[in-house]
Amino acid sequence: MPQSADVVQSSECRQCCAFCDRVLLPSGCIESRCPYLYLYDDERNGRRYMGCLNKVFKVEIDVELFREAERTRHGYGGVKLSGTPIARCRTAVERAYYGGGDAFECVNPSFFVAPEAEESAAADFDLRNGL
Numbered sequence: 001m002p003q004s005a006d007v008v009q010s011s012e013c014r015q016c017c018a019f020c021d022r023v024l025l026p027s028g029c030i031e032s033r034c035p036y037l038y039l040y041d042d043e044r045n046g047r048r049y050m051g052c053l054n055k056v057f058k059v060e061i062d063v064e065l066f067r068e069a070e071r072t073r074h075g076y077g078g079v080k081l082s083g084t085p086i087a088r089c090r091t092a093v094e095r096a097y098y099g100g101g102d103a104f105e106c107v108n109p110s111f112f113v114a115p116e117a118e119e120s121a122a123a124d125f126d127l128r129n130g131l
């Protein structure tokens with residue numbers, strides 16, 4: 001299924017030559033014991049996969065490969081966002097290209113602010129909470 005324009009807009013920035021993507025870090029799903037994280041065993045190959053019921057990410061991740069990667073210095077890293085993250089999701093911005101000069105000068109610094117952090121801050125100020 002194609003991604004909605006909103007999700008693409010909030011997960012990609014192409015305003016300079018750095019080409020940044022916001023990705024979801026599955027390590028956060030496990031650490032936060034997110035109830036939307038599911039696991040299933042594939043009887044055909046005997047492997048265990050994990051995925052997101054909320055479809056914040058669409059790929060199903062091989063749990064063994066994930067754990068192996070997490071033991072390395074760089075960890076497993078991120079997967080492409082396919083939905084809008086909620087407050088408990090852990091995201092990061094990955095930059096595709098590095099270079100000097102105006103062509104690589106960031107003109108969209110707000111892209112580095114996690115949308116889930118904004119959502120959380122907005123919720124803190126929601127007056128309905130006090131009613």
Ligand code: SF4
Nearest residue numbers: 029034037052056089
């Ligand atoms: S909702 Fe967020 S934290 Fe929970 S499983 Fe999905 S991506 Fe991970």
Ligand code: SF4
Nearest residue numbers: 013016019020106107
């Ligand atoms: S460095 Fe800034 S302007 Fe350039 S692609 Fe990344 S977020 Fe966008």
